[in-house]
Amino acid sequence: MAHHTVGIDLGTTNCALSSCDLSNGSGEVVRIPQLTAAGVVEERLLLPSFIYAAGEQEFPAGALALPWDKKLSYAAGEFARTHGAKVPTRLVASAKSWLSHSSVDRMAALLPWQAPPEVERISPVEASARYLRHLAGTWKMSRKGDLASEEIILTVPASFDAAARELTTQAAKQAGLADVTLLEEPQAALYAWIQNVGDAFRKAVKVGDVILVVDVGGGTTDFSLIAVTEEDGDLQLTRLAVGDHILLGGDNMDLTLAHHLAQGKNLDPWQFAALTYGCRQAKELLFADLKLKKAPIAIASRGSALVGGTIKMELTREDVTGVLIDGFMPRVSVTEPPRTGRRTGLTQVGLPYAQDPGITRHLAAFLTRQSRIAEGKSFVHPTAILFNGGVFKAPMLKERVTEVLNEWLANDSAAPVKELEGADLDLAVARGAAYYGWVRHGHGIRIRGGTARAYYVGVEAAMPAVPGFEPPVKALCVAPFGMEEGTKADIPPQEFALVVGEPTVFRFFSSSVRREDRAGDMIDNVAPNEEFEEVAPIETTLSGESGKLVPVNLQAAVTEVGTLELRCLEKAGAGHWKLELNVRGKEE
Amino acid sequence: MAWRVLIKAQFAHEVSEALNQAEAARTKAALPPEKVHASALTLLAAFQREGRLVDFLQQEVAGFSDEDIGAAARVVHGGCRKTFRQFFVISPAAQGNEGGPITVPSGFDAQRIRLTGNVSGQPPFKGTLKHHGWIAAEVRMPSTSEALDPRVIAPAEVELS
Numbered sequence: 001m002a003h004h005t006v007g008i009d010l011g012t013t014n015c016a017l018s019s020c021d022l023s024n025g026s027g028e029v030v031r032i033p034q035l036t037a038a039g040v041v042e043e044r045l046l047l048p049s050f051i052y053a054a055g056e057q058e059f060p061a062g063a064l065a066l067p068w069d070k071k072l073s074y075a076a077g078e079f080a081r082t083h084g085a086k087v088p089t090r091l092v093a094s095a096k097s098w099l100s101h102s103s104v105d106r107m108a109a110l111l112p113w114q115a116p117p118e119v120e121r122i123s124p125v126e127a128s129a130r131y132l133r134h135l136a137g138t139w140k141m142s143r144k145g146d147l148a149s150e151e152i153i154l155t156v157p158a159s160f161d162a163a164a165r166e167l168t169t170q171a172a173k174q175a176g177l178a179d180v181t182l183l184e185e186p187q188a189a190l191y192a193w194i195q196n197v198g199d200a201f202r203k204a205v206k207v208g209d210v211i212l213v214v215d216v217g218g219g220t221t222d223f224s225l226i227a228v229t230e231e232d233g234d235l236q237l238t239r240l241a242v243g244d245h246i247l248l249g250g251d252n253m254d255l256t257l258a259h260h261l262a263q264g265k266n267l268d269p270w271q272f273a274a275l276t277y278g279c280r281q282a283k284e285l286l287f288a289d290l291k292l293k294k295a296p297i298a299i300a301s302r303g304s305a306l307v308g309g310t311i312k313m314e315l316t317r318e319d320v321t322g323v324l325i326d327g328f329m330p331r332v333s334v335t336e337p338p339r340t341g342r343r344t345g346l347t348q349v350g351l352p353y354a355q356d357p358g359i360t361r362h363l364a365a366f367l368t369r370q371s372r373i374a375e376g377k378s379f380v381h382p383t384a385i386l387f388n389g390g391v392f393k394a395p396m397l398k399e400r401v402t403e404v405l406n407e408w409l410a411n412d413s414a415a416p417v418k419e420l421e422g423a424d425l426d427l428a429v430a431r432g433a434a435y436y437g438w439v440r441h442g443h444g445i446r447i448r449g450g451t452a453r454a455y456y457v458g459v460e461a462a463m464p465a466v467p468g469f470e471p472p473v474k475a476l477c478v479a480p481f482g483m484e485e486g487t488k489a490d491i492p493p494q495e496f497a498l499v500v501g502e503p504t505v506f507r508f509f510s511s512s513v514r515r516e517d518r519a520g521d522m523i524d525n526v527a528p529n530e531e532f533e534e535v536a537p538i539e540t541t542l543s544g545e546s547g548k549l550v551p552v553n554l555q556a557a558v559t560e561v562g563t564l565e566l567r568c569l570e571k572a573g574a575g576h577w578k579l580e581l582n583v584r585g586k587e588e
Numbered sequence: 589m590a591w592r593v594l595i596k597a598q599f600a601h602e603v604s605e606a607l608n609q610a611e612a613a614r615t616k617a618a619l620p621p622e623k624v625h626a627s628a629l630t631l632l633a634a635f636q637r638e639g640r641l642v643d644f645l646q647q648e649v650a651g652f653s654d655e656d657i658g659a660a661a662r663v664v665h666g667g668c669r670k671t672f673r674q675f676f677v678i679s680p681a682a683q684g685n686e687g688g689p690i691t692v693p694s695g696f697d698a699q700r701i702r703l704t705g706n707v708s709g710q711p712p713f714k715g716t717l718k719h720h721g722w723i724a725a726e727v728r729m730p731s732t733s734e735a736l737d738p739r740v741i742a743p744a745e746v747e748l749s
Contacts, residue, residue: 037637039733040630042674062735086745281666298662302745306643307652307660 005151005437009430012096013218014046016430017135020438027434029427032138034077038063051092052080053119068137076134085273089114094219095127097351100164100245125171132175148177153433157222158184158242161510162564163536163581182562183436185429186213186224187447189388192432193423212382216389221246223366239449240373243366248354250391253324254280260323261313274299282315287394293317328357329400334364334379334408360404386420388428454514455479458507472525479556481515488557492520495553495571501546506538536581626738633741639667675729681721690717
């Protein structure tokens, strides 16, 4: 019997842990002990999502021990991040972004991506499992209990597809947390806001409102639209749509400022990391005091001669406005698409980083892409906006997003958005997740909406082979948009004949915009269609007498956990088989 | 006979107990200073790690310009302040504005209030608050591994290429 619900924000750059007491609903953020230097354990509110793979003789024995695990060969958290800046080839960073990277084998030991051969590499799933084990250790120490026996809510980006969600639960299993529930981060942020404002919530929003959640984390940007509706006189929240996965976040902003200031200077990687940190501090100073024209940054010398060896720099207001605000939140029209094909220079080999740093352009694309729910307008008109992510501690950034959005709305003769104030920008996701657990016990308002994607299996059209011509791929809808947790889709009328005893491969697609398709609908030629995205393929070998053909139907179900499950049902018998998504990389 | 054995056993136990205590005291006295003052070294190490304090104190600064010293002071101040605030919560020892009048009651805490100037007569005293003092209201020093040598304030850094 669980005594708490526990919210875990497994972030791209920081993790957080929060709990909610099931006896009274009171919430609390749990501080996380972690190595801050070799042999030094301190508590922090956040666990930086970094793992440092230590060399065998690199640190004295016992230097990496944690109170709950004395024999670790790696460090996670603050020490991993700071020391890793000096030894980048042994640092695992952004593991979560790799989880949603469909062109690599996500179960394979890939990370650190650029590690020398003797370094023990781990899979993106194992990296996530290590953060979760760290949080389980924290729970064991601070609450003297087993985290696995509590109700765990694990947050994922709204833009995570079925495969990335499956991998997240896999990581939890690897960490000994067999039973978790997934929650989308923008929803968690909204839950945290509802918990924060309490009953004032009913005054702050009204029926007909469309809330836009803009969540800019350290490494990712995530958009969601949530509608306020009414049922039997009660307010209801329904999630309407989610955006695509955009690998662009607050860390890119600090990095951009650092690159801007480092031009023409000879800094080693450690000094560059210090400059990045300095830029963040200076940026915050400039944002906090609008009268300041510039903020100083001092980069310590690498050697012990500090006086005389310190490099002096300045971040000016023009830098912040020009590079940061105009660079990341440019004033654009709602019809301007994100640029593609031009690298911005801020890329790490391997990850498909967003090529356009303009968050407002991505926002425009999201609202326009979702125009099917815009009731005849060319883009969705939000009426309220909720910000999430540490980036928005700077009022100027919130103001710019609001200003750009309001300009789009004004040009379409719509009223400006109102900001939902009172959000906790850093810890909202963990807090909101724990609160969601409490809501699931029947307290407070729940956001409905089901899956934010429809799912399709690819069916190759039967036609004679023509050299140099790829046959068009049709797609059969198996899971419509908006399936609630714990429900099954209707069985499509089409049937397949599966060869038993031999591997079968399906291509698998998703769409975040096609909300009318029902299970069984067939769509012609998905390959060049921008409404579809290819997810990992499904691969299976059905047991039975080899070579036998069995007519089957495909059925999709959304589990209580929030993951998608596909089953093959034997048409003429009782046989049914679960199909697994193959996350070991797309075949090119 | 049995009695005498018992008494002897009791006596022997007391003797051995006393010996154990003496031994423990000796070991304690024999702890090297760096183990006795390990937390002071931990603090120094943290100030050095985050704010390069030891580098700053070890350097002769007379020959440098105020600008150079100022730039280094920003590193020291920024880093040490961060650590300082993580380890301690500090509050004033006396309430009131510096430069303003203050009454020192009878039975005042002589640890928290130091009298200067014309100190005579019996409290309550009327005076001027020159410095409000500081109290460590909370101490949150990190736990450090027993396995580490506390004398190492900062390891030498060797970069491999």
